[in-house]
Amino acid sequence: MxxxxxLRALLGGVAxxxxxxxxxxxxxxxxxxxFGDALAHSALLGIALGLLLDVDTILTVAVVGSAMALLxxxxxxxxxxANDTALGLLSHGALGLGLLALSFMEGLRLDLLGYLFGDxxxxxxxxxxxxxxxxxxxxxxxxxxxxxxxxxSIDSDLAAAEGRSGSFAEVVFxxxxxxxxxxxxxxxxxxxxxxxxxxxxxxxxxxxRTPEGMVVLAASLGVASVVGGxxxxxxxxxxxxxxxxxAALVLFVSAQSLPPLGRLxxxxxx
Amino acid sequence: MDHPGTPAALLQGRGLSFAYEGxxxxxGIDLTLRRGEIVTLVGPNGAGKSxxxxxxxGVLRSKSGSLAxxxxxxxxxxxxxxxxxxxxxxxxxxxxxxxxxxxDRGASALADLRISHLMGKQVRELSGGQLQxxxxxxxxxxxxxxxxxxxPGQGLDIESQGELSALLAAVRDQGSAVLLISHDLSLVLSxxxxxxxxxxxxxxxxxxxxxxxxxxxxxxxxxxAAEALALYRQRNGGAEVVDLPxxxxxx
Numbered sequence: 291m292x293x294x295x296x297l298r299a300l301l302g303g304v305a306x307x308x309x310x311x312x313x314x315x316x317x318x319x320x321x322x323x324x325f326g327d328a329l330a331h332s333a334l335l336g337i338a339l340g341l342l343l344d345v346d347t348i349l350t351v352a353v354v355g356s357a358m359a360l361l362x363x364x365x366x367x368x369x370x371x372a373n374d375t376a377l378g379l380l381s382h383g384a385l386g387l388g389l390l391a392l393s394f395m396e397g398l399r400l401d402l403l404g405y406l407f408g409d410x411x412x413x414x415x416x417x418x419x420x421x422x423x424x425x426x427x428x429x430x431x432x433x434x435x436x437x438x439x440x441x442x443s444i445d446s447d448l449a450a451a452e453g454r455s456g457s458f459a460e461v462v463f464x465x466x467x468x469x470x471x472x473x474x475x476x477x478x479x480x481x482x483x484x485x486x487x488x489x490x491x492x493x494x495x496x497x498x499r500t501p502e503g504m505v506v507l508a509a510s511l512g513v514a515s516v517v518g519g520x521x522x523x524x525x526x527x528x529x530x531x532x533x534x535x536x537a538a539l540v541l542f543v544s545a546q547s548l549p550p551l552g553r554l555x556x557x558x559x560x
Numbered sequence: 561m562d563h564p565g566t567p568a569a570l571l572q573g574r575g576l577s578f579a580y581e582g583x584x585x586x587x588g589i590d591l592t593l594r595r596g597e598i599v600t601l602v603g604p605n606g607a608g609k610s611x612x613x614x615x616x617x618g619v620l621r622s623k624s625g626s627l628a629x630x631x632x633x634x635x636x637x638x639x640x641x642x643x644x645x646x647x648x649x650x651x652x653x654x655x656x657x658x659x660x661x662x663x664d665r666g667a668s669a670l671a672d673l674r675i676s677h678l679m680g681k682q683v684r685e686l687s688g689g690q691l692q693x694x695x696x697x698x699x700x701x702x703x704x705x706x707x708x709x710x711x712p713g714q715g716l717d718i719e720s721q722g723e724l725s726a727l728l729a730a731v732r733d734q735g736s737a738v739l740l741i742s743h744d745l746s747l748v749l750s751x752x753x754x755x756x757x758x759x760x761x762x763x764x765x766x767x768x769x770x771x772x773x774x775x776x777x778x779x780x781x782x783x784x785a786a787e788a789l790a791l792y793r794q795r796n797g798g799a800e801v802v803d804l805p806x807x808x809x810x811x
Contacts, residue, residue: 319648441658444644451617451637452659452702495647499682504649 295411299520302413303534305421306474307486307512309428312505313467314491314512319443319501324374325362325464326484328381329471332358333480334388336472337405341395348420348472355468358384363461408479408531410520417476424473428466435459440501478531489538490515493545511541570595570633570706570737571616575625578611585611587761589625593706598728598738600752600768602745604780607759609741610640610710616739617708629706636704638695640711644683652678652686652694659698669701670694672727689720696724700731707731708739725751745791757781 317326336351343350358380365376392402432439435458442449442456449456474483490512491504498504518541519534569592576589586608593599593616601609614620615627617637629635644650656666670676673693678686686694692712699707712724721744728738728751742748748755748768755771757763757780764776771777 319645321645437658444648444650444655444658445639445642447614447619447639448637448642450619451614451635451639451708453618453635492647495649498649499651500654501648501650 295413296520296524298413298415298418299410299530300517302418302421302477303410303516303520304513305418305425306470306477307490307516308509309421309425309470310474310483310487311490311509311512312432313428313463313470314487315494315501315505315508316439316443316463317467317487318491318495323484323488324377324381325359325467326471326487328358328362328377328384329355329468330480330483331381332384332388333471333475334405335384335391336388338388338391338395342391348475351475352469352472354384355471356465359464359468360461363464404479405475406479407482407529408475408477410477410530410534413477421473421477424469428470431462431466435462439463478534482531482535485535485538486512486515489535489542493538493542497545497548511545512538515541569593569628569630571627571629573616573622573625573627576612576615576622576627577624578608578615578620579623580611585760586615586622586758589758589762591616591756591762593737593739595705595735595737596732597753598732598740598751599754599756600740600742600748601756601758602742602748602777602781603758603763604782607780609758612758613637613708613710613739613741617706633705634702636699636702636707638692638699638707638709638712642683642691642695646684648684650683652681652683655683655694656698656701660701660703662701665701665703666698669697672700673697693720696727700727704731704736706737706739710741711743712740721747722750745787749791 317323332354333351336354337347339354340347340350361380362376365371365380366373371379438449438454438456439459439462441452441454442459446456471480471483474486478486490508493511494504494507498507515538516534519537520530522528522537523530523533571591571593573589573591576586576591577584578586585606589612591612601612603609611620615622617635618629619637652670653666656670660666667676667679670679673696675690675693675697678690678694681690683691683694696709696712699709707728709728725747728740732738732753740748740752749772752768754765755768756765757771757774757777759780763780764771764774766774
């Protein structure tokens with residue numbers, strides 16, 4: 291049954307949406323949206339390295355992304371640069387280096403658009419397996435660091451004072467994020483991964499009452515975006531990656547109008 | 561387990577210092593906290609009070625010297641403000657549970673502060689005063705050996721300040737150490753056993769009555785010190801708002 295390309299695309303997309311949901315919530319809570327962007331930009335350097343060394347680009351993108359994460363922590367710990375400045379430095383530095391490296395590879399016909407926007411319809415069985423394994427790793431590791439990561443996302447000082455230093459949890463979290471960006475790149479492309487991390491989480495924020503509730507809601511909205519986007523792309527023959535992101539955007543906008551509607555109903559019945 | 565009345569050093573710092581971006585904010589701080597005492601840090605803005613508190617609870621690391629905290633000591637920390645992002649949905653109940661997993665402790669701490677009704681509320685929707693109470697309840701629910709409060713008086717009305725000083729006295733009398741940072745001189749005078757006046761280093765220290773007469777204290781705090789002295793005299797004239805028994809064995 292996995293021979294059907296559309297089913298493979300659905301499975302891959304849904305898996306990525308499920309993995310992205312908890313990570314995306316932490317990205318939103320920790321105000322790290324630009325870190326997702328920086329990771330995406332650095333992916334180009336990873337791709338160039340992968341082609342140069344002739345190894346799987348998922349691996350090199352993950353390695354470059356992890357290096358970025360550690361560099362960011364280092365820059366921030368030194369305290370010399372503000373968070374956003376450090377991020378901008380890393381992200382554009384990596385983008386420049388990546389483009390430069392790619393330009394040196396003469397005779398290489400690189401489908402740059404493919405990397406930027408991905409092709410979820412071309413996902414292979416092997417890639418599905420990789421994403422499945424990644425899902426197991428992400429969920430297991432996140433469950434292990436959940437409490438310290440959650441408390442340090444609420445207030446890092448409070449976490450440290452109570453002996454639950456969030457810094458180890460933060461390192462692990464950033465590495466997971468780098469891994470997921472690398473694995474999701476083939477599906478939705480580097481430019482759109484951040485959208486899949488952020489939009490469902492942002493849409494869920496006003497509707498949830500607990501952190502875990504927000505994760506579940508973000509996961510549902512992410513899955514709905516993938517299914518809706520893919521169905522729409524089949525129906526109207528639109529590019530799949532952007533269709534998924536636009537579906538997520540539509541859900542976000544609808545979710546924004548839900549709380550006011552709820553209040554309206556509540557005041558009407560009072 | 562605890563022996564109220566027999567002061568044991570719970571925390572001992574020697575030669576603590578800290579610098580932000582190369583600018584020294586704390587230098588050569590020696591300080592000992594014992595069980596059964598309330599110590600207050602006073603000093604002008606930017607004197608390093610919050611920084612010192614963060615070093616003592618382990619949020620920041622001193623650039624020099626040594627810090628010894630009794631093994632297994634539980635710390636309750638009430639930060640000046642909470643950095644909670646507005647996108648984080650979390651109820652007071654859950655927030656309490658992240659402090660001490662025992663559910664009943666959180667509930668009884670909220671009840672002690674008469675804020676049980678906030679249990680189901682979102683933390684991000686609390687008012688400043690409510691949040692202060694929740695943070696305090698959360699720290700207390702951990703049954704701390706050392707309770708550190710950074711400006712807890714902010715956002716509390718006068719009535720609840722009396723409540724606060726009675727509460728801190730109760731914590732002390734159960735054999736814990738309390739470190740208080742406060743601008744609020746009436747709060748300081750009503751419940752403190754020992755005052756440390758700091759401005760980068762410790763300028764003077766001692767019982768509240770000795771410190772309010774110390775020339776260093778007046779030099780550092782200026783007009784506010786005079787205000788404290790007036791308040792102190794008024795208090796000793798019999799106008800006590802909160803009646804706390806004087807402890808014979810206070811350090």
